[in-house]
Amino acid sequence: VTMRKCKNCGGTDIDVDQARGDAVCMGCGSVLEDNIIVSEVTFVENSGGGSSAVGQFVAGDSSGNVPSLGGNFHTGVGRESRAATLQNAKRQINHLGHQLQMNQHCLDTAFNFYKMALCKHLTRGRKSSHVIAACLYLVCRTEGTPHMLLDLSDLLQVNVYVLGKTFLVLARELCINAPAIDPCLYIPRFAQMLEFGEKSHEVSMTALRLLQRMKRDWMHTGRRPSGLCGAALLVAARMHEFRRTIKEVISVVKVCEATLRKRLNEFEDTPTSELTIEEFMRVDLEQECDPPSYTAGLRKQKLKQVTHQMDEIEVELESCRPKARGIYASCSKDGTVFTHNPEGEDDELRAAASHLCSTICGEDGDGNEQDRDGEKVSPTKRPSLALLLGALPTAASLGLPESITKMREEKENGRSAENGELDLSGIDEDEIDRYILNEKEVKVKTELWMLQNADYLKEQKEKEERIAKEKEEGTYKERKPRKKARRREPINASTADEAIEKMLEQKRISTKINYDVLKDLNKSSPKSPTRQTDESSAGAKRTPTARQRKPQLTSPKIGKMISSFGKRYGMELMMQKNLCYVKSFILSTPTEKSLLSKNTLKYILIGFDSSTLCNITRQTDNLEWGDFVCTENGLL
């Protein structure tokens, strides 16, 4: 306990009385502290006579922003935003989880994932339902429950890919690598749904065995597990003499018929499909197949190669075969084809053809050993052909990579030196000329284009007309580019006349008001003496702009309008000569507001005393429609 020193005598003997809240020096008797703040539990008496402790409950992990007295009562309960969010999330997780029949442990884990996501700000910009679904699915994956993302999206009625995107982001940010779903997990669930009754277990076992076989045959990578399950269950059901149609299976498994058929076809291609049921249950074949997409790719490549070679042969044959010219060309279509070098070339051609055939057959036999570069041709295989057939047309594929590298090199070397001017050397002039249409074609295309885009052109025309009209009326607003509206300087004028004149010059005024009359209005104002104290100023509460055109107003008209206004709102209008004083003027609804524009209200204000006019006019220029304030004295 630190000893305090008395200010007067310097003594350290100080008596602190908690009850009275005093700190008194025992030496000289001077009071050092009065009304000491005591931090003890205090009690207040209830209406019922009992007493309760004073204080509020604050969460242990809260940041301590206590609600202010008489302030915002949203946090008045003592909870803060983060706690509220977490509570809400917990409720939603439990709700969804119970619909999926997930146990409490999973739900708690999901809640933990959500807390982590919240810390990493992953919930921002995403629907909370999506984030919660993603957390739940993450738990399903890590725990290995048989829940599909499709189930969650079914419950939420959300596109499964949208959920998937959120899930992937979540998994990536939380650095949780969920292991790939094993289709075997889904079998019990689907088997139950397919209602196999007593034999359910056996069918499941068979389906599991089928699935394992499929896995070894590499049919499951990159595929939806549910599709494979469906195929396995279908076959297993048939094996146990259950007549489950494809339609029933797909309604349970939620894939489409085409997928199921494809899986069945792929399974058909595997050697296991050749076995009988008993053999299948006993024997496990050693050989493993390639994934179907891989074999399909290989097949396509081979096909491309063969057709490519066949095309080349065709072209060569064409060029070697001399064409008959002249008027007899038509006669010799399939007739006498005379060759320059009769036997030699034929022999060569035949040799070439046979060589090619052998190479193609050789490829089929060897499988993987030949050149895989489908487009590039390995030089070792071709010399004989090349010699025989002459210069092969350089396959575009051969030359393409080379041309790319050449161009890139050129680009890096030469072009960087330019100052940005077009280097037109590489462009094919003829091609460019072909692209430009001649006049007739331009006309035709124009017509077609106009027809196609008629709607758009109409819209554009209307837009332009609208802009032109608004420009005319002086209300055209430049929407783009966005610049801040220039703030006008306040008018400094010595008299009201000057002020009004200046304002009229500056401001874009309505054409519906007869300004001369208004000027007269103003001139007659000095006659009315002190009216400051009595009248109230015109005021209008904050109103949104809903200006409309009014009929042209002259002084009597203004008066009439105001009086009609006054009658509507029960205002007191005091007419004095041409002046109108308006008392407590409140506009409440848009229709009523539209009757009075900003300008007229200003001019009504002008009908006040000259002494207040300067102030008013000075201020009216800067005031917006909603800035009038009710006051008593006529000063704004």
Added chain:
Amino acid sequence: MKKILESEMNIVSTVNLACPLDLKSIALQARNAEYNPKHFAAVIMRISEPRTTALIFSSGKMKLGFPAKFLDFKIQNVVGSCDACFPIHLEGLVLITSSSPELFCGLIYRMVKPRIVLLIFVSGKVVLTGIKERSEIYEAFENINPILKGFRKQ
């Protein structure tokens, strides 16, 4: 070991022509241009040699599908594909990359060093995207090669 093939599939780049353009006149006078202002505010022009597609905006900015020679030329994205020529065991890779087979049949592998995204398929084909320079392709290639060989079937 077999050679791994590669072929450039697509390059996306932008260029600034530095002059405002009248899209309507361009569209009407060129054979190979299409212009549909209701849906998209640019002229789409296609050339066969070299095979490119260009989006021409009225501000003078152009988007090309192949390198050309213009002012301010900048390649935005290059997509390439290659073939490993052997089937790949994706399940093992999923543990590293966290990608769901339910959502997409290929694996999405985000490489860190050259920041490139690779789509790896079970047939052995790999698509690389997000490439800014040609050198990055080779780098990514060399990085992914041993990994793929490690997860090779058999």
